[in-house]
Amino acid sequence: MSAVPPSEQRVVIVTAITVLGLVVAMVCGLVVGPTSIGTWRVVGNVFSHVGIGHSTLTGLQSTIIWQLRAPRMVLGLLAGAMLALAGGTYQGVFRNPLADPYLLGVAAGAGLGATIAIVDVGSGLSTPAWTPVLAFGGAMVAVACTWLIGGKGLRSNAATLILAGVAVSALLTSAQTFLQQQSSANSITHVYLWLLGSLASADWQSVVLVVPYVAICTFICVLSGRALDAMSVGEDESRSLGVRVSQVRFIVIAASSLGTAAIVSAVGLIGFVGIIVPHIVRLLVGTSYRRILPISVIFGAAFLVFCDTIARTVMAPSELPLGVVTAVLGAPVFVIILSLRRGSVR
Amino acid sequence: MSWVEVDHLRVKAGAATLLTDVTLSIEAGTWCTIIGPNGAGKTTLVEAVAGLRRVASGSVQIAGQPISELNERERARLVSLVPQHPQVPAGMTVRDYVALGRVAFHGVLRAPNAGDKRVVDTVLERLSLADFAQRDVVTLSGGERQRMVLARALTQSTMVIVLDEPTTGLDLRHQMEILELLKTEVAECGLTVIATLHDLTLAGQFADRLVLLDQGVVVLDGVARDVIRSRELSEHYGMNLRVIDVDGSDVIVPVRH
Amino acid sequence: MFKSLRLVFALSVSILALPLLGSSLAAAGSSPPGCVVSLSPTATETLFAIGAGPQVQAVDTDSNFPTTGLPTKRINALNPSVEAVLGICKVTSSYPSTKPDLVVISYDANDIQQKLTNLGVKVVYQDAPTTLAGAYSQIEQLGRLTGHLTEADALAASLKKTIDADIASVPPHPTKKVTVYYEISTNPYYSLTSDTFVGSLLKSLGLVNVADGDATSADAGYPQLSGEYIASANPKLIFLAGDASVPSVAKRPAFKEVSAVLNHHVILLSADIASRWGPRLGVLMSQLTIAVKGVLADQKLWHTTQ
Numbered sequence: 001m002s003a004v005p006p007s008e009q010r011v012v013i014v015t016a017i018t019v020l021g022l023v024v025a026m027v028c029g030l031v032v033g034p035t036s037i038g039t040w041r042v043v044g045n046v047f048s049h050v051g052i053g054h055s056t057l058t059g060l061q062s063t064i065i066w067q068l069r070a071p072r073m074v075l076g077l078l079a080g081a082m083l084a085l086a087g088g089t090y091q092g093v094f095r096n097p098l099a100d101p102y103l104l105g106v107a108a109g110a111g112l113g114a115t116i117a118i119v120d121v122g123s124g125l126s127t128p129a130w131t132p133v134l135a136f137g138g139a140m141v142a143v144a145c146t147w148l149i150g151g152k153g154l155r156s157n158a159a160t161l162i163l164a165g166v167a168v169s170a171l172l173t174s175a176q177t178f179l180q181q182q183s184s185a186n187s188i189t190h191v192y193l194w195l196l197g198s199l200a201s202a203d204w205q206s207v208v209l210v211v212p213y214v215a216i217c218t219f220i221c222v223l224s225g226r227a228l229d230a231m232s233v234g235e236d237e238s239r240s241l242g243v244r245v246s247q248v249r250f251i252v253i254a255a256s257s258l259g260t261a262a263i264v265s266a267v268g269l270i271g272f273v274g275i276i277v278p279h280i281v282r283l284l285v286g287t288s289y290r291r292i293l294p295i296s297v298i299f300g301a302a303f304l305v306f307c308d309t310i311a312r313t314v315m316a317p318s319e320l321p322l323g324v325v326t327a328v329l330g331a332p333v334f335v336i337i338l339s340l341r342r343g344s345v346r
Numbered sequence: 347m348s349w350v351e352v353d354h355l356r357v358k359a360g361a362a363t364l365l366t367d368v369t370l371s372i373e374a375g376t377w378c379t380i381i382g383p384n385g386a387g388k389t390t391l392v393e394a395v396a397g398l399r400r401v402a403s404g405s406v407q408i409a410g411q412p413i414s415e416l417n418e419r420e421r422a423r424l425v426s427l428v429p430q431h432p433q434v435p436a437g438m439t440v441r442d443y444v445a446l447g448r449v450a451f452h453g454v455l456r457a458p459n460a461g462d463k464r465v466v467d468t469v470l471e472r473l474s475l476a477d478f479a480q481r482d483v484v485t486l487s488g489g490e491r492q493r494m495v496l497a498r499a500l501t502q503s504t505m506v507i508v509l510d511e512p513t514t515g516l517d518l519r520h521q522m523e524i525l526e527l528l529k530t531e532v533a534e535c536g537l538t539v540i541a542t543l544h545d546l547t548l549a550g551q552f553a554d555r556l557v558l559l560d561q562g563v564v565v566l567d568g569v570a571r572d573v574i575r576s577r578e579l580s581e582h583y584g585m586n587l588r589v590i591d592v593d594g595s596d597v598i599v600p601v602r603h
Numbered sequence: 604m605f606k607s608l609r610l611v612f613a614l615s616v617s618i619l620a621l622p623l624l625g626s627s628l629a630a631a632g633s634s635p636p637g638c639v640v641s642l643s644p645t646a647t648e649t650l651f652a653i654g655a656g657p658q659v660q661a662v663d664t665d666s667n668f669p670t671t672g673l674p675t676k677r678i679n680a681l682n683p684s685v686e687a688v689l690g691i692c693k694v695t696s697s698y699p700s701t702k703p704d705l706v707v708i709s710y711d712a713n714d715i716q717q718k719l720t721n722l723g724v725k726v727v728y729q730d731a732p733t734t735l736a737g738a739y740s741q742i743e744q745l746g747r748l749t750g751h752l753t754e755a756d757a758l759a760a761s762l763k764k765t766i767d768a769d770i771a772s773v774p775p776h777p778t779k780k781v782t783v784y785y786e787i788s789t790n791p792y793y794s795l796t797s798d799t800f801v802g803s804l805l806k807s808l809g810l811v812n813v814a815d816g817d818a819t820s821a822d823a824g825y826p827q828l829s830g831e832y833i834a835s836a837n838p839k840l841i842f843l844a845g846d847a848s849v850p851s852v853a854k855r856p857a858f859k860e861v862s863a864v865l866n867h868h869v870i871l872l873s874a875d876i877a878s879r880w881g882p883r884l885g886v887l888m889s890q891l892t893i894a895v896k897g898v899l900a901d902q903k904l905w906h907t908t909q
Contacts, residue, residue, distance in 0.1 A: 005437050005482050035690030035701070060689065060702055063722055068686050183823060193681060193712065200685070200713035227454035230446055232435040236398050240429075241502070242422025242450030287437030317661070317687030318679030319713070 006286040011295075014284045018295055022077075022302040029073030029305045030065060034316030037061050072202040076308045077301040078214045079199070079263045080273055084300025085293060086256040087274030088281070089221045092228030092289045093252050094158045100275035101260040104165040104253065105142030108172035110264040111195055113138025115176045118190045119183040131194065132206070132265040139261035142168055147253070157235060158249075196321045197270035199308050206266045217259030218297060224252045225290035232287075272326040273304055276334050283337045303330070349374035349538050350395065350506055355404035357387075357394055357562075364390045365562045368404070372555070374505065375536040377529070379543050379553035379570075383583055387562040388542040389430065389510050395540055396427045396508045408506055422450035426502035430510040432495045434483045440494055441479040444470060447501030465501050473497045473527065489520035496524065500531065507531075509541040513548065521545075525552045546587070546598040550574040558582060574598055635750025636704040636725075638692035641666065642680040643709035646729055647673070648881035649742050650707075652758055655749035660703070661691050668875065668883070680710055685718045705748055731800055731880060735807075738800070738880040739763060758882060765885045769892040770807050774899060781898055783810040784828075784838035784863070788845040792828045799824040800880060801844075804888060808895050813838050830857030837862050840898050841869045842891070844877040866901070870894045 030046070031039045037057065042065060045055040055062065086101035094103070102108075113134035150164030180188050227248045231238045239245050260274075277300045278292055285291045307325040314320065348371040357365040364387050372378045380388045393399050395406055397413045405412050408424045416424070426447070435443075447469075448462040458466070470476045473493045478486065486494060492512065499507050509528075513521040529552055531537040543549040549556060549570070556573035558566040560582045566573050573579065574596060580587045585600045640661045641647040647666035650659050651673075661676035663683075676691060678684070690701040706719055709730045716726045727748065732738045739759040746755020783805055787793045794814035797806045802824070805812055813836035818826035834857045841852065841863040849869050858864050876887050 004480055005439055034684050034687035060700065060722075064686055064689060067722070068689075068718070181827070183825075187823075189681065189710075198682075198713065200682070201718075203714070203718070223455060226457075229438075229442070230449050230454060232433075232438070233443075233446065234433040236393075237427065237429060237433060239398060239418050240396055240422060240425075240427035241446055241498075242419040243454060244418045248454065287435065288442070312684055312686070315679075317676065317684050317691060318664070319682045319684045321682065 005288075006284070011285045011291055014281075015295055015298075018298045018302065021306075022298050025302040025305040025309070026073060026077070028309045029076065030069055032309050032313055033064070033069055034313055035061075035064060037065065067203070071204045071207050072199050072308065072312075073305055074207050075202040075210065075266065076199050076305040078207070078210055079267050079270060080277075080300040080302070080304025081218060081297045082214045082259045082263050082300075083270065083274040084277035084281075084296040084303070085218055085221050086260045088278035088289065088293050088296045089224060089228065089252050089256045090274075091278055092224075092231070092293075093249055094162060095232065095234075096158070096162065097279065098275070099162075100271075101256065102169075102269070102271075102274070103162065104146040104257060105168040105172060106139045106257055106260050106264060107269050108169035108176070109138035109140070109142025110135040110261065111138070111191075111269065112142075112172045112176045112179075114194050114268075115179050115191050118194065119179050119187045132209075136261050136265035138172075139264055140257065142172055143253070143257040143261075147250075161253075194268045197268035197323050198319075199267055199322060200312070200319060202267070210262050210266050213262035214259055217255040217262075220255040221252060221259070222293050222297065224248065224255075225288070225293045228252070228289040228293075232289075269323075270304070270326065271323045272330050273300055276326075276330045277303055280330075280334055280337055283334075348372055349409060350540065351405075351407040352391075352395065353405050353407065355391075355394060355406065356402045357390055357399055358402045363402075363562060365394065368559075368562070368564050370557060370564070370567065372538060372540060374538050375532060376554045377532050377539040377541070377552060378555040378557060379541050379549045380557050380559055381543060381546060381549050381573075382559035382565075385561075386559040388559055390562075391559060392508045392510050392540060392542055393427075395506075396425050397421045398427070419450055419453070422502060422504070424504055425506040425508055426499040426504040428495050428499050428507065428509040428512055430514050432491070434486075434491060436482065436484045438483050439479065440475060440481050440483055440486070441466065441470065443483050443494060444475070444497045444501055447498040447503075450502055465503065469497045469500045473500070488515045489517070489523070492516060492520065492524055493527075496527065505536070506538045506540065509539065511542055511544065513543065513545065521548065528552070546574065546579075547596070550589075550596045550598060571596070636748065637698035638700075638703040638705075639749060640678070640688060640691060640703045640706045642678060642683065642715075643707050643729060644668070644875070645709065645879040645881040646707040646741075646745060648879060648883060649745050649755075649758075650749065652882035653742070653746050653749070653751040653754040655745070655751050658749060660693060661688075680708070681712050683712055683715055685713060685715050688715070688719065689722065689724075707745070733798070733800055734803055735763075735766065735884075738884060742881070762882070762885050766888045769888050773808055773892060773895055776809065776899055779899065781810050781840060781895060782813055782836060782838040783840045783842065784813050784833055784836070785842045786845055786847065787825065789847045792830065792833060793825055793845075794828050796824050796826065801877065801887075804891060808891055810840065810895060830855065834858065834861055839863055839866070839868060840894060842872055842877075842894070843869065844872045844874060846874075866898075868894070868898050 031042045041056050044053055045057045045062060045065060047053050048055040083101050087099065090099035090101060090103055091097060114131050117131040117134040146161065146165045146168045149168065150161035180191055227243060230241060230243045231245060231248065235245055278296050281292050281296045281299055285295060307329055308322055311320040311322045311325045350372040352368055352370040355365055355368040368391060380391055382388055390399060394401060401414060405414060413421050445458055445466045448458050448465060452458050452462055470479055473496065475493060475497055478490065512524055516524065525548060528539055532539055553570045555568065556570045557564060558573060558578060565582055566576055566578045575589050586603060588599055588601050590597045590599060636658055638660050639650065639655065639658045641650055641659055642663040644663065644666045647662045648668050650656060651669050656672055660674050661678055662673055663680035664677045665680065666673060678688065688703065688706065692698060692701045692703050694701055703724055706724055706726045708716060708726060708728055711728065716728060719726045729741045732741060742755050742759045746752040785794050785801065785805060787795060795802045796814045796818045797803060797812050802812055813833065814826055814828060817828055817832055839862045843849065849871050852858055852869050853864050863869055872890060876883050
């Protein structure tokens, strides 16, 4: 481990490369796909929308770009950014490197909500149209239960909250499994596919629904970086330094959970991004959350769009589950950077 | 009204009572050391003064303000803490760590301003930590680390500083170094020090006042000279303690029968 | 004056009639779809059976019948790429677009129905029917949409004829109740009730389904049964439509003394035939019928049907 944490200069370089990666990912998200549409023609079409030049794409191609690829790319940016950020803030609040955005029951709650919507409960009445709403509601209810059981985070420590999250998740997951067991094979498949997480059903409507949550929550979480750094000396010491630990914890957890729940309701449970991206960023720029959080936003967005481009193209005309690609891509990247840096996790 | 007023303080942990009816008045600019055998409640008392303990009854007032009515930020401007086992987060620079002491001033949403940076620089200089400023905190030795934690408390610029066994894990030289530093601060800046120490000689040499605590109760409270010569000291420590004058300084030694 | 009134009247009538004329012209003028994508194995069988095979340019990965003539382009119906579907058709002089003009699905994955419909593709959702009439109407619908209505009607009629004949050929047995257990999966045991499509077929053959007694509305037609329950219901006939083999059933401790096992009335059905509701319905029905008649005539039926 080096004696001197990464310098400011290094952080600037990493940020620049990450932003570049984001731009490349966004371009790939528009240009790459199972139906080949020439790169420059796409660029030309983009420029034509801002009044420069004219487009040479056919109506169908233009529709593919703007109604299929573009909303999917934007939703991928939002999802990747929010999940990476939520994972990073959770790791900071709980000072636990294994924290991911689904820690406090968000996944289990959303899964149960989605299952209730999808599974034929009762007289063959299934309401899949309500899936996003119920998933969102389930996630927030789960986090609220965790918060209440975990002692409202007031005089409890972080470990108590995590344990409460484990308990709530276990309970809700078992309820979900019970419902799935009772239902028909079709519903089980549907729930399973929803749980796998996918950007395939993205459209501009879901983007618009998700944007306000992600915007607000990103703003709050990125601002919390300095507080999380102060809290890295432990609860008692940070209280003595003047950090209002309970307040910070509540705000940060609420914002992370809200943003994550919004994302999960739109795209299901995309795993791995939330836990691995902050770690990769930490290996590159050090342990300060003031640096980790904003860079994770960019890195996460780029990473997920990049993975989705692969997921929707390599097995055309079918698609790969997105969670498979994030794991297959993310794990080796992490291992490589880990072996190069051999840094430590705070 | 003294600078620090502890009034009939009672602290419990579950069914057990850790402190019973503790009353202290500590003047500004004095050094008060809490002594007592293991398990006496010394750490609990200083943590309560720093506002980190839930109080069953009684109160702690600093500069006339009951600290239980203050939020963390207001309290942090009044009293700072040097814990016995500080958490040292890997990957942080010494400068950033010491600068955490200024969080009480600029808050967690704003960056330190020029004034904050000046305070940090001055303290680093004064505690001979300037050369380590960019080092990772985990690479510091025990003595350097203790100086660093003290530096953080000093940047908090509080009138009261609370230290729990500040000599833990230090060799004799560094023990003296830290205590001399504190003594200077008391003399030059009028800092009020409340500390716990297990070494009775050091306690007697550096403190103005000693408070003997045993089983959560204040047994003796007075001028250092008098307390170390008291009968109660030997009684509560369960040993035969003698005071020897060496070149004008009091040295306390246990004597076997 | 009356003459002009008559003229005005004739004019208004013809003006009112124009839209009707226009639509029938349009209907007569529209040609059958040149690029059909089937994401349902049942629909694939039907399309090829009614002569629409040449129009089908892509099918799903589970479509495996007919054994020859299926297009090479395969799409995973559970995770299809909507964009790829839009670009799947071969561009020719007669069909100048890559966009299909008819897509048949039995499962709405990735929001494909709405997405394709919004982009001007006709999407038809044909999931499992609950009655034979529903199955016939799906065949007719595909015939209508692909311009093979005559063949579709003929197929549906012939199916109806053989199935009705099969049902009629089962001798009435008012005193002899034939109980049946239809197994979809083994571990745990899942069955289906008379509310389902196959269940209705069993019922039409006069069979009493043991699953009917144990199901609640939450099961939506596919209850999980315990080994004990099946054993105590003592079915006279067992159909295996899952992954179990006939000899393995005899080895199950709960089933050893069951009437169907003792009398060799355990029938293995081909999973494909039993899970589809297309042209091979007749085959399924005849297998079911042979089994029932065998039970009634006390014939041994260690039967493996492919």
